Amino acid sequence: MPSQRFISVMGNIIVITLSSSARQLRKSFNILLINLALSDLGINLFSLPLSVTSSFAGQWLFGDQGCKVYGALMFMFSINSINTLAIISYVRFIAISWPTWDSKVQNRRYIAMAVSCSWIYSVLWSCAPLLGWSAYTLEPFNTSCSIDWYSRSLSSLSYNISIFISCFGVQLAVIVRCYWLIWRRGSQALRRRRAHWRCKRTTRRISRTQNRLLKMCVIVVILYFVAWIPYAVLSIWTLYFGMDPNIAASVLPSLIAKSSTVYNPIVYVLMHKNVKKAANVILFCCSAGVKRLKVVTSSGSATSDL
Template sequence: MDVDRGFYRQVDVQDHAHYIVAFFVLVIGTVGVSGNALVMYAFFCNKNLRTPPNFFIMNLAVSDFLMAVTQSPIFFINSLYKGWIFGETGCKMYAFCGALFGITSMINLLAISIERYIVITKPLQAIQWTSKKRTCIFIAVVWLYSLAWSLAPLLGWSSYIPEGLMTSCTWDYVTSTPSNKSYTLMLCCFVFFIPLGIISYCYLCMFLAIRHTSRDVEKLGSQVRKSTLIQQQSIKTEWKLAKIAFVVIIVFVLSWSPYACVTLIAWAGYGNILNPYSKAVPAVIAKASAIYNPFIYAIIHAKYRDTLAKKVPCLRFLNQASRRDCISISHSESSFRDSMSSRQSSVSKTKFHRVSSLSTSDTQVWSDVELDSMDQSHRVKSSYSLGALRDKEYKSLAKQIDERGSHSQQQISFSPEDH
């Protein structure tokens, strides 16, 4: 191994430690590459999944896939050799790729949270903000922002060096210099803590909006109009998608939190208490953030499961879970239909059956919360158009009921049997 004393640091650890790390890195790399490749394949095969919100999900899968491809094989080989073998240039390129794709994933999660926040709390503005063109622009901004932070150590603001067991590389958060300390602090703030704060604020506002809407509907009770119910169902659909994204965010944050803590400990001047294991283990956990998203999609998203079950023969078992979801949705729709039918009077039973059928079909549309298959603008417009249609149906129904009631009263008053 070509050793440069100014670049490499020797560590004294047992050989089995390297082999254990190599095993976990191999698993992470295999699952990360195959899992995210399946996510991208599903989005590529199913045109219904190619919506603006799902562009962010696709971008997240791309960044996680590239993270696994560029990090795991090199990390694995170095662990087998028990040291860095690709030279200083290889170390810098390895660390640059890890920083670029890791930061991209974090900022992309921030973009997902902001998009969900706008759709749920500001549905009218979502029509303008959720177009495909704007989404692509936001994705480009995410990559440019991540690229700027990743290039900084290559341009002189801090530097990239081997870390932990000397089998992987990252920015120099150990050496106490003004350049390294300032970069570490700014990176933690503008890439981890500030985005995390914004994400928390967005989800707090979304939760309060959902809670406020539900309380309003409960107060209206039986007087609530069908249009309001459909709008509430639409918001609940978006909230379910937001909860899925929230699970992804929580897992990502938990993966990177140990690494952030280690860097801040070194930044605070207590780097001497960190041994090679305390640096290597958080790095492995952070790189494992690329493997969780495919499992989350496979568990929650029915359309994703259906697509994979159809396209990949060995994953046909995923279709069984989708069928159970469909059965549960159909049962809920049947209960909804029965409850609405029971409220109708005998006079308006035939007329209202058509309205109930319309509402049931709409409920079926909004019940499909597994990766929204319609554009946000179309959903918002549809909710208002459907509401207007129902208002007309109810007005017409009420008018006919009044006419029938008055006609029946006239027949009773002028009946020959009364005279």
């Protein structure tokens, strides 16, 4: 798993660097992609040193306070990730359903406000256990920490039900609803286009760009929920039926959920045209630099032999 997290860290750093530096990627919508990459990066940067060292030792090494900080940070970044996916689905819905509103919704000011609200929302829910509403505790395999899903106290039960609705259910409903409406609107538009084959080239090009971006967003969302739904199911099982069946059954969903941070940068590079183009430019420059260095080194060694 350390290699997986290293790949995730490097991949998200590359996406953030490209999106921040490449001129063609400095668009309002890419602020959301950067925000998602920051959450993925945060999960790995804070979990990598603590959980890996604890895994090698076979037990949690950083005490009760370290467990609380670890759990709060992991939960905060996770909430921000799903919030960002919900915002992306809404922005895509507006862009495709009401193109005249697209420029207003994707205004940098509104995107920045949405991102800020997402972080505030995430901080409030993740800090609640630190203030006494439920708690963070060790997971069954004793090498990482999470929300206390196992306590039967009123505080823990009320918090767990609340976060399942407010930090998973609501976002999932928004995402499913938006993409279902996009699919329905797209089907109607396809029928209209078939009835009117003659359309302008620019309109077709814009449609292809929107479709490519939509496909990328849908794949990111599907991969995210494929990774997190087993953990959500395990949490519900623990919430209603008590302790999970065995340690192996609790380890696997947690590992799968944390692996979701690896997928996003790969999807961006493969499907986002501008990110792929910027990555190719960087790879070309790096390879050219390596070749030039080899030439200089070989010529220097030849001169020294003479």
